[in-house]
Amino acid sequence: MRNRSERLLGYAFVAAQSALFVVIFAPRRRRPGVQPPARRSVALRATAGLAIGTGAVVAVAGARELGADLTPMPLPREGSRLRTGGAYAVVRHPVYTGAMAASAVRGLTAGGRVRPAAAAALCALLVVKAGWEERQLRARFPDYPAYARRTPRFVPRLRAR
Template sequence: MSHKTKGIILVLIQFGLLIAIIGLPHGDVWAVTELVGNIAVLLLMAGLAITLFGIVSLGNSLTATPVPKATAVLRTTGMYAIVRHPIYLGLILIGLGLTVPAGSLFTVFAFVLLIVLLSYKARFEERLLIEKFPQYRAYAARVGRIIPFVGKLKN
């Protein structure tokens, strides 16, 4: 399977999981209080802001899949100085913001699958970035993968 095909499949699964989190039946496993609702809104807003900032920061290097463009430029400043995959961090916060008010173990399961998928997707993307950018390995040794300070690449 080509990198491009694999990338497209990963993106489709990612959006499928986000849609599942939204569309799965809500439950009553935990109380959805006003506080829970407010926390969910804050998580959604933070996730959207981080995702949009990551998208804007990539500029012309942005691609729909984890496969870098031939003309891509390695970004290591701004949000990319804090985490290597800010868009994935934003998507996780969005997923959590959608999961919290659902009160359902089904949505928790879909959210956990989203985290596993994004972690796999980040590792797949990083293999390609290391091939394309020799300096990526040093960058990855300094900066956390999806969470600041966590998942630094060992030299």
Template sequence: MDADPAPAPFRLHPAAAWALVAAQFVFLLLLGFLPWGSLWPREAATIVIGLVLVALGVGIALAAGGALGRTLTPSPIPKADGQLVTSGVYSLVRHPIYSGLLVLGLGLIAIGASLLHLLAWIALLSILMAKARFEDLMLLDQYPGYRDYAARVGRLVPGIGRVRS
């Protein structure tokens, strides 16, 4: 009798991957264009803090995208000919582009001061967590060293969301 075959590698259907990307952009746009609220005073200090968070988030995402180079793709499906990057911002978190988008979103919440902004950010967080989990599964299949890397480095926040080795 033959041995059980190895489990097939996890692959996210491309349509599902692009649906996650589209949803991510919808919630980012909502964060930018929802009407302002009055959950807290929208004073100069609040606006400055929000703008600093937006700039920090953009900076993190751009640094992470630049570090990926030709491996960069908006889809959570990794490129077949890509390289595993574990240095720079990737030594702090496995999905720093997503982290940057979430920090940017926090800045937009500070500026927007509405419950709708908060709900849109929570939806964005949910989508980015799903993308990160799917991406992790595919990267585990694609790169032999990914499990050790994921055991050392948090998913979206340094030290949080490490994979058990």
């Protein structure tokens, strides 16, 4: 059984990231009498859409590999196993990597000041959450330190052929 402070911190991470996702991805509200921002070029919108979609695919791939062990809480489930294959062979946190990529692109291309700030805050939060989660994984799985040494946290290594 996890102690109360671990669970509360886990819930705080989840609540904060959920609120930031809403700010970043919620449709823009049009206020009466306010001129809408200039439309971005088709090329920029298409590139941003492709980048956001790619981030979503990476996050979904990581989530699918976790299967029933998927949880927004940064605490490993009882009876779960360490995943080191598939997307987890490329980066240790593919769900966070995809979420950060999609959020950063959305924040930078949506215009205004709030969404870019929320995207930066979400990325910072996920970095902190991943570090805290990794301490939990190290305590739970004896093989985690070796896995962490050979696998980057968020950004895949480029390998020469």
